[in-house]
């Protein structure tokens with residue numbers, strides 16, 4: 337299996353999640369985890385699985401990830417299994433009820449990216465997933481790396 341995990345990360349939390357996913361998929365074949373800035377269109381050639389994961393910032397993926405997705409030519413992901421994740425703030429750590437409501441309703445990167453990848457021809461293999469941080473800069477909530485590994489495990493089953 338040839339898989340590529342493309343992540344973006346400002347404070348390092350999302351990169352840790354990406355590595356946890358990579359560690360699960362690694363033994364199944366040729367699996368690379370790259371920051372979005374390191375990825376070229378050429379690296380998508382011959383892929384069986386593409387996983388994309390940025391932090392959610394202002395309800396969306398980071399600009400670098402959004403630009404990367406936008407730049408993908410039409411149908412470029414045809415025949416490729418795709419999955420998306422993000423990191424996001426744990427709502428329980430937000431004191432203000434109004435802000436909590438806003439963040440909850442605002443939307444998350446994984447969901448919008450899943451639609452974008454499908455529009456480019458990708459075949460979703462697991463539902464989009466969010467992994468929680470306990471403050472703007474992290475750290476990750478306890479158990480999230482394990483949950484990420486489990487999520488990646490579902491992909492193994494789906495393949």
Ligand SMILES: Cc1cc2nc3c(=O)[nH]c(=O)nc-3n(C[C@H](O)[C@H](O)[C@H](O)COP(=O)(O)O)c2cc1C
Pocket residue numbers: 344345346347348349350351390391392393394395396423424425426439442469471472473474
């Ligand atoms: C400017 C900014 C905007 C953010 N917007 C959101 C948001 O809309 N929803 C959310 O759940 N978390 C939001 N967060 C929290 C980020 O998701 C958190 O910083 C990220 O998960 C950390 O991942 P990283 O260490 O890989 O950068 C925001 C954080 C920052 C700094």
